[in-house]
Amino acid sequence: LANTIRRRSLLRATCALVLMPCMASAADLTTEQSLSNALRDLEALLRWPQKTKELVARYRTHATEPNRLLTQLRASSSKPTSALVVEHFLRMRANDFEHDHLVVVDGWVIARAEAELCELLSKAGIQR
Amino acid sequence: MITDLRDLAGATVFDADICILGAGAAGISIAMEFVNSSKRVLLLDGGGLTFEADTQSLYEVENVGMARQPMISSRLRMFGGTTNHWGGRCSPLDPIDFKERSWIPYSGWPIERTELDPYYERVHAICDLGPAVSANSLRERLNIPDPMLDETKLQLHHWMLSPPTRFGSKYLSDLKAAENITVVLHANVTNLQTNAAGTHLEHAEASTLEGKRARFRAKRFVVCCGGIENARLLLVSNSVESHGIGNRNGLVGRFFQEHLRSWQSALPTITPFALKKVYNTYSAGGSNFLVGLRLTEGIQEAKRIANCAAMTFFEGGEFSAGDAAMRVVRNALGQQSDPHLGDDIWSALSDLDEIIMSVRARYLLGGTRWYSEDSTTLVIETEQCPNPDSRISLSTERDALGLAKSKIDWRLTDMDREGTAMMMKLLAAQWGKSNQARVRMPDWLVDGQNDWAKNFKDVGHHMGTTRMANTPERGVVDRNCKVHEVDNLFMGGTSIFATSGHANPTMTIVALALRLADHLKGLSA
Numbered sequence: 001l002a003n004t005i006r007r008r009s010l011l012r013a014t015c016a017l018v019l020m021p022c023m024a025s026a027a028d029l030t031t032e033q034s035l036s037n038a039l040r041d042l043e044a045l046l047r048w049p050q051k052t053k054e055l056v057a058r059y060r061t062h063a064t065e066p067n068r069l070l071t072q073l074r075a076s077s078s079k080p081t082s083a084l085v086v087e088h089f090l091r092m093r094a095n096d097f098e099h100d101h102l103v104v105v106d107g108w109v110i111a112r113a114e115a116e117l118c119e120l121l122s123k124a125g126i127q128r
Numbered sequence: 129m130i131t132d133l134r135d136l137a138g139a140t141v142f143d144a145d146i147c148i149l150g151a152g153a154a155g156i157s158i159a160m161e162f163v164n165s166s167k168r169v170l171l172l173d174g175g176g177l178t179f180e181a182d183t184q185s186l187y188e189v190e191n192v193g194m195a196r197q198p199m200i201s202s203r204l205r206m207f208g209g210t211t212n213h214w215g216g217r218c219s220p221l222d223p224i225d226f227k228e229r230s231w232i233p234y235s236g237w238p239i240e241r242t243e244l245d246p247y248y249e250r251v252h253a254i255c256d257l258g259p260a261v262s263a264n265s266l267r268e269r270l271n272i273p274d275p276m277l278d279e280t281k282l283q284l285h286h287w288m289l290s291p292p293t294r295f296g297s298k299y300l301s302d303l304k305a306a307e308n309i310t311v312v313l314h315a316n317v318t319n320l321q322t323n324a325a326g327t328h329l330e331h332a333e334a335s336t337l338e339g340k341r342a343r344f345r346a347k348r349f350v351v352c353c354g355g356i357e358n359a360r361l362l363l364v365s366n367s368v369e370s371h372g373i374g375n376r377n378g379l380v381g382r383f384f385q386e387h388l389r390s391w392q393s394a395l396p397t398i399t400p401f402a403l404k405k406v407y408n409t410y411s412a413g414g415s416n417f418l419v420g421l422r423l424t425e426g427i428q429e430a431k432r433i434a435n436c437a438a439m440t441f442f443e444g445g446e447f448s449a450g451d452a453a454m455r456v457v458r459n460a461l462g463q464q465s466d467p468h469l470g471d472d473i474w475s476a477l478s479d480l481d482e483i484i485m486s487v488r489a490r491y492l493l494g495g496t497r498w499y500s501e502d503s504t505t506l507v508i509e510t511e512q513c514p515n516p517d518s519r520i521s522l523s524t525e526r527d528a529l530g531l532a533k534s535k536i537d538w539r540l541t542d543m544d545r546e547g548t549a550m551m552m553k554l555l556a557a558q559w560g561k562s563n564q565a566r567v568r569m570p571d572w573l574v575d576g577q578n579d580w581a582k583n584f585k586d587v588g589h590h591m592g593t594t595r596m597a598n599t600p601e602r603g604v605v606d607r608n609c610k611v612h613e614v615d616n617l618f619m620g621g622t623s624i625f626a627t628s629g630h631a632n633p634t635m636t637i638v639a640l641a642l643r644l645a646d647h648l649k650g651l652s653a
Binding site: 093094097098100102104106107108109110111 | 278552553554556557558560561566567568569570571574
């Protein structure tokens, strides 16, 4: 995992951390095929597969704190259990819903964390 | 006793203690309160016992405002009025609807919800609703699972479902048998005649389409002709005062309100059956319910928006009865495992009509789907904020009786859109947090594009045109439904609503009518 992080940009590494719990192993991150599989699994995790895919393709910059998700994910990167990354994300999403931190993208009313995640995925060039 | 003005010879004069104009929900409810009492009551209706196209044409209007459904079909001019085709959904207004809300101009009634509570209770028997259920006991009574709502923002709301009661059919025999009550059919009121000062109503004049005329004299008059006709009747009665009756402050016809309905389709349901298990129709203890959501008072104040309610409908789609039936069949044939077999069986059994329609769509009409693409429909009904520029006035066009038609200029403001938009965002947050569903807002609701208003549907709830207020500068009738400027003229029905809330109006129409009847009983001869 450490080698992977060093080889790639911070953004890409962060995306890897997000996707990691959905992957069979960290080594698989190096292939586009496994990224695609991981994204599919992440989408399943979010339980919104169709719209996640669309948002990745269409997302426009709405987020007011674009680095927030990044910071949170970086903070969790030292944890041995990758599930914590997902746990962070879900917690942030729930917090956004709780406090009406919402973003409207193509009419879909989503949590800011979701939009930020999509932005990260989009910047990382992860497309299905 | 029932009489038909068309059958009477020559000009006729009727005398009574109370003359009620209009035999719809309000008029019949008031009349029923006087059955076999010492008061002589006249109950007039412009139509007959059945639908007549020529009489109905007297409801034609000139529409100069927003496009809307034809006025000719949203109300009925016959004995029983619009209850002859209403849907039966009932709910009282919320307590906040009666309060003056600083963020909503012209809000506030001169009465509180608590004054109507005892009358709301009586409406259950009148509208065949069955026993009431309190909001607190709703979930336990109907066995509703936890909706996982932040109840500081959104709460469950329930409507009670009338069969629906047809007031004309249900109450005709009682009115017919009552010796002190005379129902006069085909009595189209054409003029209300006041004294020279405009302060006392002396008689009402009515005519049939064939030209027969009658005069109705009474100690007191109650106009219950509907949210549009009530205002029209006061405005056309301008032989003494050119601006009409009760209109010295120019308020008659203003503040015309509707409930704003918007249909949002393609609501992705995430957890199978989660929404349907909560937001659905129920039967319990002889009562039928529809369970949805409404905004709390706190969130309305915090967000400075009007009242709003939402409900879901599950017609077609992944969770349709047709699709559920197919899953059951496939499961039985061993072709597919159904993890929600119990729910699917119940869904199929409880919606057999939808299955029939699905089969028809697929095999008879050549369709390829068992269901539409939109699995769940979210319906939002929003209170329209009182707006003096939204109004009814008189047209230059005339009806078959020579009366000026109503000219309707229905207008909305940005605040009306904001209420619906906020409801959708709150639903998105609540359902997103609980992982139940996601919400998509149409562009017109997000951006407030110039033509956003055309996307709202009017639902035929015509309200506010002779609104209730403590002073004649704020409204047409006082807290007792009496026209401020006329000592013996009362108004009933939706026209007296100061604000409209989100609730369907019939329950409040009848509750206010019962309250008015009590007031009339207490007045000295």
